[in-house]
Amino acid sequence: MPFLIAAVVLVGAIATLNLLLTVGVIRRLREHTAQLADVGGQGGPSGPVVGDPIEDFTTTAVDETPVARADLDSYALVSVMSPGCGPCEEKLPKLVSMLEDGTLPKKSVLAVIAGDEEEAVPMVTALKDLAVVVREEPVSGAVQSAVGIRAYPTMFTAGEGKVASLVHDLAKVKAKVSAG
Known part of the structure; x- marks a missing residue:
């Protein structure tokens, strides 16, 4: 007991x-x-919201093309991705496919790859002939800091020095460019 x-x-x-x-x-x-x-x-976990101002910045693409805030309005799409990011790895083939069909010319897409030089090589190689490619350090890069990127992937369009729209569906970008 x-x-x-x-x-x-x-x-x-x-x-x-x-x-x-x-x-x-x-x-x-x-x-x-x-x-x-x-x-x-503070703008959501992935960064900017429509209407957020884009701060001044200057940087250089991997092909030595200068890129500044004033240039963002001329891009139909700005894509910020990082190596090792699962959703980025899923979107990369879709982005490459869309760019390879010629709907968006190289000079109309800015691809920012946020990662160290060695890790970024596959993404830079995949996009360098299809888009203006900038490689930056994660989070602290010029474009990311100016826009307020805090997570990857983030895709947006710019207009009048502000974030004009967030892009969640690449097919809609393609349709918009084809129509206009």
Whole structure:
């Protein structure tokens, strides 16, 4: 009988400890949810929203083409991707396919590859003949800082020094360019 009482007390103690740990985990999840909501209030997790101003910047493409904020309005699409990013790796073949069909000429697409030089080689190689390609350090690059990019991939169009639209579907860009 004393063993049975000891077992019941032990099970009760373990259940109480489990309850306390669960309450602690729930409290931490609420804190993290609040922190994520704060980040979302600054333009969303991936960066810019339509109408955000684009700060002045200058940089150079891998083919030595100068790129500045004033040039962004002339691009039909600005794509910011990073090597090792799963969604970026999924979008890259679609972007390459769209560019290879000739709907968008090379000078109308700016592709920013955010990654160290070695990791960026496959993406730069895939896009260098199809778009103006800029390779930058992640997050701190000139284009990313000017636009407010915080996650990859981010695709947008610019107009009048502001983010004109966010691009989620490359087919819509192709249709828009074909129509206009």
